[in-house]
Amino acid sequence: MANIMIRKTAEGGLSFYLPKRDLEDNIVSIEFDQADKWGGELKLANGGTYYVDPMDAPPKLPISVRAKRVDAPE
């Protein structure tokens, strides 16, 4: 588990920031992005995957959350 921060990028996408590993990358896909459910598996541009517990509503960004590493390239 690691503390991460998700924020909106200038281009309108989402970016993923993991301070401990200096990892800042765009999120290419998010499992749940509905009005009543947000979160799940996040796929990053570098090929890694992280899991965030789904929330009941889309949060106000940026947000710090705990994420689990599912699969990371390095």
Added chain:
Amino acid sequence: MSTLTREETESLIQEVLEVYPEKAKKDRAKHLAVNDQSIEQSKKCITSNRKSQPGVMTIRGCAYAGSRGVVWGPVKDMIHISHGPVGCGQYSRGGRRNYYVGATGVNTFAEINFTSDFQEKDIVFGGDKKLAKIMQEIEQLFPLHKGISVQSECPIGLIGDDIEAVSKKAAKEMNKVVVPVRCEGFRGVSQSLGHHIANDAIRDWVLSNRDGQHFESTPYDVTIIGDYNIGGDAWASRIFLEEMGLRVIAQWSGDGTIAEMENTPKAKLNLLHCYRSMNYISRHMEEKYGIPWMEYNFFGPTKIEESLRRIAAFFDDSIKEKCEAVIAKYKPMMQAVIDKYKPRLQGKKVMLYVGGLRPRHVIGAYEDLGMEVVGTGYEFAHGDDYDRTIKEMGNATLLYDDVTGFELEEFVKRIKPDLVGSGIKEKYIFQKMGIPFRQMHSWDYSGPYHGYDGFAIFARDMDMTLNNPCWGKQTPPWKKSADADEVKAAA
């Protein structure tokens, strides 16, 4: 000399690595790379923010240096106690020439060393009582101070003093801000963690102090974050932000005050210059207060124009108009500077090795003068800094992370740059090697280099160093060859 190709640069790295034992060689190889602009993630080519190898000579500082010297030190109306033995504080006071306005010793204190001067008995019995006493004395002797920060040196963490409790008690008694900072030097691999710890201390002890209080705000409130006012940098940046119609409500932390820091959450936009040392607090403010932040670069007219337009894009048309007016106003002045110095500096090659920001930020300024940066590297950068550097640097140029004294010397001998820009400790090595050198850590006691005014000084300084007649006088007259004499006679 001509630019190296990719293969030549790679073989240069291999050659330099040859002297190391197997294990050290394997480790150092990860920190040296040939730039490839097609790479998106720097992790694929360069490793950074790792512990230096024992036995090699690098120039890193410690977490205490990052917090006391860089982030907290320039906050002028606070007293920063170097809590621990006397040396750390003595060597980190005012050395970076963080200029400020005020009467030192009366209402500003940035140049004075305050220390608890630990002795053996303090290590054995603990230093909390001493710290409390120091704070009382400070309150009596310097009643105009606006707050105290306790900068821990290594022993504090080792003996487990409770500086938080002492600080809370003193804060209540004095009714001023007292910030305990757990920046013991042994934390982390370099000063970079000290920046982070200092940012976290600001977050926990300062930032929310004025939440809910009234503040006369305007829609154009911005802050300058991560500008330490070295030689007056922040002032040179501030004047044309104000000319653009923006109101700078806080400077972090060069010429900054604790009140400005407490007011920062009321800003509309945080302008971040040194990404490495203050991105943490900017990200926090974005999350907690919804203040957007942007990185900008005020080195050289090209980058200034780019940054000013991006800053103006956050605001309404009146700011955009004034932004264009500012750019137009300074353009002829900058053109005059370039016209004067570019012919003298055109085509010269530069190698840089500085802390955590300038190795990429000053590239634009050199390019404005027609110079080329052929190698760059950071003391304590992280992966995200190299992500940003790769795009700024030319293909097949050299990147070196936490370079050792030996490596940097060898690279310079082989690449033969016309100018080396690095820190205080490297200055005399290269000057004795006969290579022009500028100390880019605190601008070689010159400056400012930020902003339009700074660029003119930057260009003059580079010319003054590179075209100094002393570089042609390195061979003593009795060792000069007969040819040279004949040429002279003929002339």
